[in-house]
Amino acid sequence: MAIFPPPQRVWWRERVEKTEVLWVTLALTWALVMFFMMPYWHFAGDQNLSNEAYRVNPEAYAAKAEAFAAEHKVREDATSGMPVVHPPAGSDVYMIARLWEWWPILELEKGQTYRLHLSSMDWQHGFSLLPENINIQVHPNYDMVVTVTPTYAGEFSIVCNEFCGIGHHTMVGKIFVK
Amino acid sequence: MAEEEIKTGGGDAGEPIPFMQQVLDNPFLLLFLGITVPTVTYIIWGVMEVASIPVAQ
Amino acid sequence: MAINRQFRTCPDTGFKIHLPADKLIKWNAVTAVVFLLIGGIFGLAVALTRWPEVHLLDADLFYLALTAHGLDVLLVWIIFFEVAILYFASSVLLQCRLATPWLGWVAYILMLVGALITNVAVLRGDSSVMFTSYVPMKAAPDFYLGIILFAVGALLACFIFLGTLVIAKNEKTYEGSIPLVTFGALTAAIIAIFTIAAGAIILIPTLLWSVGYVGSIDTVMYKVVWWAMGHSSQQINVAAHISVWYALAAILFGAKPLSEKVSRTAFLLYILFLQIASAHHLLVEPGLSSEYKIFNTSYALYLAVLGSMIHGLTVPGAVEHAQRKKGLNKGMFEWLRKAPWGNPAFSGFALSVVMFGFLGGISGVMMGAEQLNIIIHNTLYVPGHFHGTVVVGTTLAFMALAYWLVPVLWQRELFLPGLAKWQPYLFGIGMGLASLFMMGAGTLGVPRRHWDISFADATLSHEFPAAAYLMMGMNGVAALIGGIGGAIFVLNMVGTLLLGKKKQPAPAKAEEETVAQGPIAVSGSAGAVSVPGTFTLALIFLVTFILYYFVNWNYLAGVWGLS
Ligand code: HEM
Ligand SMILES: [Cu+2]
Ligand SMILES: [Cu+2]
Numbered sequence: 038m039a040i041f042p043p044p045q046r047v048w049w050r051e052r053v054e055k056t057e058v059l060w061v062t063l064a065l066t067w068a069l070v071m072f073f074m075m076p077y078w079h080f081a082g083d084q085n086l087s088n089e090a091y092r093v094n095p096e097a098y099a100a101k102a103e104a105f106a107a108e109h110k111v112r113e114d115a116t117s118g119m120p121v122v123h124p125p126a127g128s129d130v131y132m133i134a135r136l137w138e139w140w141p142i143l144e145l146e147k148g149q150t151y152r153l154h155l156s157s158m159d160w161q162h163g164f165s166l167l168p169e170n171i172n173i174q175v176h177p178n179y180d181m182v183v184t185v186t187p188t189y190a191g192e193f194s195i196v197c198n199e200f201c202g203i204g205h206h207t208m209v210g211k212i213f214v215k
Numbered sequence: 216m217a218e219e220e221i222k223t224g225g226g227d228a229g230e231p232i233p234f235m236q237q238v239l240d241n242p243f244l245l246l247f248l249g250i251t252v253p254t255v256t257y258i259i260w261g262v263m264e265v266a267s268i269p270v271a272q
Numbered sequence: 273m274a275i276n277r278q279f280r281t282c283p284d285t286g287f288k289i290h291l292p293a294d295k296l297i298k299w300n301a302v303t304a305v306v307f308l309l310i311g312g313i314f315g316l317a318v319a320l321t322r323w324p325e326v327h328l329l330d331a332d333l334f335y336l337a338l339t340a341h342g343l344d345v346l347l348v349w350i351i352f353f354e355v356a357i358l359y360f361a362s363s364v365l366l367q368c369r370l371a372t373p374w375l376g377w378v379a380y381i382l383m384l385v386g387a388l389i390t391n392v393a394v395l396r397g398d399s400s401v402m403f404t405s406y407v408p409m410k411a412a413p414d415f416y417l418g419i420i421l422f423a424v425g426a427l428l429a430c431f432i433f434l435g436t437l438v439i440a441k442n443e444k445t446y447e448g449s450i451p452l453v454t455f456g457a458l459t460a461a462i463i464a465i466f467t468i469a470a471g472a473i474i475l476i477p478t479l480l481w482s483v484g485y486v487g488s489i490d491t492v493m494y495k496v497v498w499w500a501m502g503h504s505s506q507q508i509n510v511a512a513h514i515s516v517w518y519a520l521a522a523i524l525f526g527a528k529p530l531s532e533k534v535s536r537t538a539f540l541l542y543i544l545f546l547q548i549a550s551a552h553h554l555l556v557e558p559g560l561s562s563e564y565k566i567f568n569t570s571y572a573l574y575l576a577v578l579g580s581m582i583h584g585l586t587v588p589g590a591v592e593h594a595q596r597k598k599g600l601n602k603g604m605f606e607w608l609r610k611a612p613w614g615n616p617a618f619s620g621f622a623l624s625v626v627m628f629g630f631l632g633g634i635s636g637v638m639m640g641a642e643q644l645n646i647i648i649h650n651t652l653y654v655p656g657h658f659h660g661t662v663v664v665g666t667t668l669a670f671m672a673l674a675y676w677l678v679p680v681l682w683q684r685e686l687f688l689p690g691l692a693k694w695q696p697y698l699f700g701i702g703m704g705l706a707s708l709f710m711m712g713a714g715t716l717g718v719p720r721r722h723w724d725i726s727f728a729d730a731t732l733s734h735e736f737p738a739a740a741y742l743m744m745g746m747n748g749v750a751a752l753i754g755g756i757g758g759a760i761f762v763l764n765m766v767g768t769l770l771l772g773k774k775k776q777p778a779p780a781k782a783e784e785e786t787v788a789q790g791p792i793a794v795s796g797s798a799g800a801v802s803v804p805g806t807f808t809l810a811l812i813f814l815v816t817f818i819l820y821y822f823v824n825w826n827y828l829a830g831v832w833g834l835s
Binding site: 038039040041042043045046048049051053054055056057059060061063064065067068069071072074075076078079082083084085086087088090114116117138150159160161163165166167168169170171172173174176177178179180181183184185186187188189194196197198199200201202203205206207208209210211 | 331332335365401402406408409446447448449450451452453490491492518519521522523526527528529530531532533534535556557558559560561562566570573574575577578581582585586589590637641642643645646647648649650651715716717719720721722723724725727729730731732733734736737802803804806807810814817818821825828829831832833834835
Binding site: 235236238239240242243245246248249250252253254256257258260261262264265266268 | 434437449450455458459462463465466469470490492493496497500504536537540543544545547548550551554558559560561564567568572
């Protein structure tokens, strides 16, 4: 019994019953399939993070984002008064996460690719793009670059899903895709 | 019952203990392995990667 | 140190029990249950707040309660109980005096004082940072201090466990190898030592930072090291509750492991690889390479998952084997049908095995895949997953053990045996459903740790589908059922201690006799009864796993391109 020492002095040479051998073989095979699925997706799949990131200080990042927004601003959003920014396809797009907003609002084109930069001005935030359900952690002092290609038109929300203080549940941003 | 098993269960008294059984019977060796492996592949490797993130221009 | 040779012989099991160990086991177990009660109340309050129609707490209280819930159940309840298990698996199972009982009391007091300090910090309201306390969000210094004291206490307990192994070996209180259950507890202790060391590396600087002696803490570095603690501590739970499974199989059925070799190798895979999967908390963080993520998140080629799948076969397999030896040999499942479903120690154990695998296990491996994590990270799916592991897996297994252990240690009858029969079903099914509903809401994008998914006071808003609201409501209902189950457990345990009838010394109950008699089933190796029922169940599990895994890849393939 498992609560007593093994009765045999040498248990390592015990023959293993065939059900167990079969199960271990199946489980190991499945383990390897799951393992190779991840590198495989890097070649065959369209959803991989680039892992591109830089150290950055928040003021410098904010300056970049503000210059970016000023350059490509197309209008102001009626409900929030936030700038709506329409960057050219293929360009670097900057988004600021801070207590408690995602700034600015972006307008992207379907099927085009953008280099989306994410960084926080204060605490950590969670970039959760809905209803797609793409989730990325946003840190202060790090600029994380995600190359995104919107595949559907519509209105998307960015809900913060990392707890960031008492206003956490009010932190919502927008991306419009045309 | 228990005695019977000891007799029939396997291994006469003189048989050397197999290597893997000795490993599994050695708590401090296991402790060493259980600390070294994750420290190297998870903590040290991870910290090195974070430390080598480049600075933005 | 004083060699204390006070022993009593347990009338139920025939075990010689070292009295100082007996006392420590009792106090640690009771303290655990008290914190389960406290933490459970916070959990219920959180679930009721997240039920949109009820929305119980205000935002600040909600975040406070959530922080307290995470700490009290995940840290305090589980680890106090695990300390009790460590002492049990070493001192009682090896029939040996416990090493340095006085240090056990130091450990106990450190843990208790630490837990209280952190609870006070949280309840004061200035440390609602969640139990993860991600920098640069700052808690009051005593928040970190309490956790550190608690961890030091737990570390001492691990050393006492190792010390007891050494004494038992030197004093030859057992022959050959340690019992499998003790080996599983050793696995847990090893992982715990790594866990606590990692915790010290990160929490001590964080404490200094919170006091003002350290300028800043790198946020990604913090997460790498913090999760070496945060995740590994979940792996302590896995190792511990699997040992409890083996113990219950032995105690209730006289079951013998199918093969010592296979089961111990599975534990070895845990020792080597379980902890590196801490990386699955880092899959969407900036700057870590895919090589690092893939190697670590997969426990090195999923070898630790292999270990779990082995235990998933061998634990029920051992039960089937023992039952068939007793003649319950008809068809595939007579052994299972005729199991003691009315005994909470068994039903809790059985539900724990099944739900840990199907709910916690499959979901955890799925969302730990590098890319799949993108569609799961920080959604409510994550709490859904770990209520499938640490609640219906670990907590339920510990409850099942308590139904056996508490009456035996205290020599008292269960306080409310009638209610106890239902308790594992209420708690297990309630929390199992809660786990499913949270996972469901998470796949719809509902965030975790979020006070208001209707965004009533936000400038910009997002509308979740009606199904998300439905799931949150159902989660609330399920949490209530689970909460009632939890309350019955606490009531029963406390009632047994305070009001339980003294046991009559003789005659022992049938299932307990088996312990005294020694193994019923002989070695499971060559020529043994095979376990077709268990194998069939295992195949059902594997097929479910494979289907669910690929369904999620399919779902991932549908979202925006990311490169
Ligand atoms: C009555 C029983 C319980 C109920 C009703 C319950 C309910 C919940 C709910 C609704 C959440 C919040 C999810 C969120 O908003 O992010 C949560 C979080 C959590 N629960 Fe439970 N739970 C219970 C028992 C347990 C137990 C026994 C454990 C551990 C052993 C546990 C561990 C956790 C942890 C670690 C969190 C995460 C806290 C955080 O995000 O910081 N729960 N629970
Ligand atoms: Cu935020
Ligand atoms: Cu937030």
